Amino acid sequence: MGSPAAADNLVTENPDHVHIMPPDDAHVICPTDYFSGSGKKVLLLLNQEIKLSVTAIQQVWDASQLRICADGGANQLYEYSLKHGLDWLPDFVIGDLDSLRPEVSLFYKSKGVKVKQQASQYYSDLDKAITLSNLVLLDPTINLDDYDDYDGVSKYEESITDSIDDKVSVFMMGSIGGRFDHTVSTISKLIKLYHTRPNFQFIVRNNEYSEYILFIPRGRSFVTLLQEKDYHRGEELVKGKLPLVGLLPLACPVRLSTSGLKWDVTNWDSSIEGKVSANNLLVGDNGFLVDTTGPIFVNIEI
Structure with missing residues (x-):
């Protein structure tokens, strides 16, 4: 038996x-x-006040190969850096930019940060940030000025056949908590991304x-x-x-x-x-x- x-x-x-x-x-x-x-590591900052200690953020920041603010996430990084006397600059700011404050946009542009509007409402700011991270990891020399300010970046990714085979670790901050619909949207997005980007591992x-x-x-x-x-x-x-x-x-x-x-x-x-x-x-x-x-x-x- x-x-x-x-x-x-x-x-x-x-x-x-x-x-x-x-x-x-x-x-x-x-x-x-x-x-x-080693490995490909991306930090995504979304639009919630950063409440973690400088030590905790520094650990993530230093480990990241690429740092992207999704729209109002740039405001949060700016305020946090100002409060704690930090000179942290993201590599990119992307989104419909309806939340990005003008003075924050000007500040980051003056420091050489690429701020790219993607006005389409058919992609969330999180979608746009993940798309951008994929494209930059594929081609670090990508010129975002080559793509329109409506949905050019997303449409370009949909048109290419290149893909990243290596694991990509994505550390997300500002995506859980705050408005309930934003939290549920993040959960929904992570479920879909498991199928569409199986080599991306998300840490929230x-x-x-x-x-x-x-x-x-x-x-x-x-x-x-x-x-x-x-x-x-x-x-x-x-x-x-x-x-x-x-x-x-x-x-x-x-x-x-x-x-x-x-x-x-x-x-x-x-x-x-x-x-x-x-x-x-x-x-x-x-x-x-x-x-x-x-x-x-x-x-x-x-």
């Missing part, structure tokens, strides 16, 4: 510290990889709460805040207060199995209309494993 099948919709309460050995076939998702190593940093929001694809993933050398040798991630974790089925109903959470689940049906694992806790000292039948979002406290 074979081994008995795992029970459905099972919840298991774990002790406060366990160690997880990630299987070889697990997809490792580690947002802190952004801060070390909550501007109002100390957490990452991560998109977790279908299948088995190991989620950690530790570098590979640390989680394999048993370096402890959980010290003191247990970080909060949420498993959010925002794209579709899913069936989940986890290992490394305070309340692990096995073959657990989860949906917006049904059960959602919110306010869970990370007890895996190096991360946690999640197996899902469909894409989900995970928020993990830092």
Whole structure:
């Protein structure tokens, strides 16, 4: 006889510290990889007040190969830099520019920053910033003056067949929190981007709460805040207060199995209309494993 099948919709309460050995076939998702190593890394700043510490922003800024403000995100960077005596300049400002203040636009232009209007309302400012990041990574010498100020940049990308095969890590700030419709729009966009730009990995940093929001694809993933050398040798991630974790089925109903959470689940049906694992806790000292039948979002406290 074979081994008995795992029970459905099972919840298991774990002790406060366990160690997880990630299987070889697990997809490792580690947002802190952004801060070390090589690879293509893009910082996108959207239109919300920057409330994080200079140290936190500096870490992201220094790690980024390309820094783009989406419309009013330029206002936020300008105010933050002024407040803290910083001389940070983005590489580009792009969007319909209905939020960009004239004095901010003039300041950045005077410093050599390319400010590009794309007035079309059929693409969001986030769309335009992601499109621009793709084009600049493909061709760092791209001249935006060659494209009209309505939708020329987006139309140009749609016309080319070149693509980036390497992984691109995109760190997004100012996209979660604030207006609810903007937050939902960001979530919707990330779900679509999973299909249209599969090599882009998005790391969303909550501007109002100390957490990452991560998109977790279908299948088995190991989620950690530790570098590979640390989680394999048993370096402890959980010290003191247990970080909060949420498993959010925002794209579709899913069936989940986890290992490394305070309340692990096995073959657990989860949906917006049904059960959602919110306010869970990370007890895996190096991360946690999640197996899902469909894409989900995970928020993990830092």
